[in-house]
Amino acid sequence: MPMLEVKGLVKRFGGNVAVDHACFTVEEKGVTCLIGPNGSGKTTIFNLLTNMLPADEGSALYRGGELIGKSASAVVKRGVVRTFQDLKLFGEFTVLQNVLIAIRGRYGESVWQGLRYSPGAAGAKADAGQAMEALRVVGLEAQAGQQVRSLPYGEQKLVSLARLYAAKADLLLLDEPASGMDREGYRLLDGVIARLLDMGKTILLVEHNMEFVQAVARKVVFLHRGQVLAQGTMEEIRSDKQLTEIYFGY
Numbered sequence: 001m002p003m004l005e006v007k008g009l010v011k012r013f014g015g016n017v018a019v020d021h022a023c024f025t026v027e028e029k030g031v032t033c034l035i036g037p038n039g040s041g042k043t044t045i046f047n048l049l050t051n052m053l054p055a056d057e058g059s060a061l062y063r064g065g066e067l068i069g070k071s072a073s074a075v076v077k078r079g080v081v082r083t084f085q086d087l088k089l090f091g092e093f094t095v096l097q098n099v100l101i102a103i104r105g106r107y108g109e110s111v112w113q114g115l116r117y118s119p120g121a122a123g124a125k126a127d128a129g130q131a132m133e134a135l136r137v138v139g140l141e142a143q144a145g146q147q148v149r150s151l152p153y154g155e156q157k158l159v160s161l162a163r164l165y166a167a168k169a170d171l172l173l174l175d176e177p178a179s180g181m182d183r184e185g186y187r188l189l190d191g192v193i194a195r196l197l198d199m200g201k202t203i204l205l206v207e208h209n210m211e212f213v214q215a216v217a218r219k220v221v222f223l224h225r226g227q228v229l230a231q232g233t234m235e236e237i238r239s240d241k242q243l244t245e246i247y248f249g250y
């Protein structure tokens with residue numbers, strides 16, 4: 001059984017069908033990529049899976065349980081978390097505080113509760129230990145005390161990955177993790193993804209950088225105007241003339 005099975009997912013914005021009866025599967029322990037031209041519905045699918053937007057129709061079974069129609073926090077509790085294109089970090093706070101907020105959020109605490117952090121409080125030490133472990137996974141322990149907004153963009157992206165790791169989810173949805181990254185950023189990101197996979201995580205990502213997709217993806221799901229036109233390996237997608245014309249323009 002696939003880890004995630006999306007069936008007949010539909011989202012309309014007025015007359016615009018952003019996601020049109022999309023069906024695809026995500027197998028456990030590997031990287032699956034959603035690709036497709038701008039506006040083909042990739043981010044909307046993330047919003048539907050995490051219930052940040054209500055779906056009009058369809059189902060998404062995660063380990064056999066329905067995600068659609070649940071609350072956003074219920075999806076997180078089930079073990080599905082996401083990053084955002086605009087990162088949504090707290091720039092004024094430190095790297096460590098940003099990860100701690102994600103950990104405390106797991107218990108249903110608000111950001112402000114998460115930040116009111118007295119070192120003597122029960123559980124505080126354990127949380128700090130977990131936060132540092134997450135920073136080790138992404139290679140940012142040395143930056144723990146720095147204000148997030150003082151970091152280069154690539155490192156801020158890694159903070160968002162540390163937050164996902166700290167949330168202890170099994171299925172990680174990454175929205176354009178490679179965008180805005182330079183060569184060194186790719187190298188770090190490759191390493192973090194490899195470490196997350198070693199730890200048994202499953203990753204579904206949206207990405208435009210085909211070199212990166214080719215390097216990390218076991219499976220690619222091709223979207224066009226909200227419809228899944230194909231799913232398979234990158235080689236299979238690239239060898240389909242109709243798909244390459246739509247997306248790659250040749």
Ligand SMILES: Nc1ncnc2c1ncn2[C@@H]1O[C@H](COP(=O)(O)OP(=O)(O)OP(=O)(O)O)[C@@H](O)[C@H]1O
Nearest residue numbers: 013016017018036037038039040041042043044045
């Ligand atoms: N909140 C919204 N209200 C109205 N229309 C929306 C909304 N969100 C997305 N859309 C529309 O839905 C369609 C799919 O958008 P979506 O952002 O999911 O595409 P995408 O494949 O992620 O694009 P990109 O690669 O540019 O990020 C587009 O036509 C977009 O304009």
